[in-house]
Amino acid sequence: xxxxxxxxxxxxxDIPQADVVITNPSHYAVALRxxxxxxxxxxxxxxxxxxxxQQIRMVGDANDVPILEAPPLTRAIYxxxxxxxxxxxxxxxxxxxxxxxxFQLRRYxxxxxxxxxxxxxxxxxxxxxxxD
Numbered sequence: 647x648x649x650x651x652x653x654x655x656x657x658x659x660d661i662p663q664a665d666v667v668i669t670n671p672s673h674y675a676v677a678l679r680x681x682x683x684x685x686x687x688x689x690x691x692x693x694x695x696x697x698x699x700q701q702i703r704m705v706g707d708a709n710d711v712p713i714l715e716a717p718p719l720t721r722a723i724y725x726x727x728x729x730x731x732x733x734x735x736x737x738x739x740x741x742x743x744x745x746x747x748x749f750q751l752r753r754y755x756x757x758x759x760x761x762x763x764x765x766x767x768x769x770x771x772x773x774x775x776x777x778d
Contacts, residue, residue: 654698657729658705660691666748667692667706667713670720675699677706678723678733680745687732688741693724712748716766719744722775740769 661667664677665688677692692702706713719740726734733741743764750762 653729657692657694658701661702661705661711662709664691664706664711666744667702667711668716668720668723668744669699669703669713670717670724671715673699674717674720674724675702675706676720676723676727677702677711678741678745687735687738688745690723690727690729690731690733693727693729695724712751714744714747714764714766716744716769718771718776719766719769721777722771725777726775734775736772736775740771743769 660679661677664679667675667677669675674695675693675698676690678688679691680688694702703713705711719737722737723733723741726737747762747764753759754761
């Protein structure tokens with residue numbers, strides 16, 4: 647039990663460094679970080695369901711981590727990864743679209759211009775990674 651609590655504390659401490667929290671709007675949440683300087687795919691820094699998902703959203707929000715509602719993508723990441731894992735190759739395109747949106751949103755918030763838009767329903771999730 648103590649080990650679970652400690653790992654949850656560590657996970658919550660990693661959320662401020664995340665690039666985005668993706669939600670399904672209330673049942674699931676995953677936080678991703680992408681290090682552009684290192685090779686490899688984005689990493690899952692936090693994931694949770696129900697109360698843990700709510701805490702992930704709250705910590706993300708309190709630390710100005712963008713929160714995006716994308717239910718199919720959230721469920722796909724939640725069910726196909728563990729904390730510390732890279733996202734599966736089948737989700738590279740969808741996650742790249744989300745991260746591009748987030749980086750454009752940051753630029754918009756600092757410099758203005760055209761506000762970026764993403765339609766989460768248009769994100770392509772391979773059938774083998776879809777979960778209801």
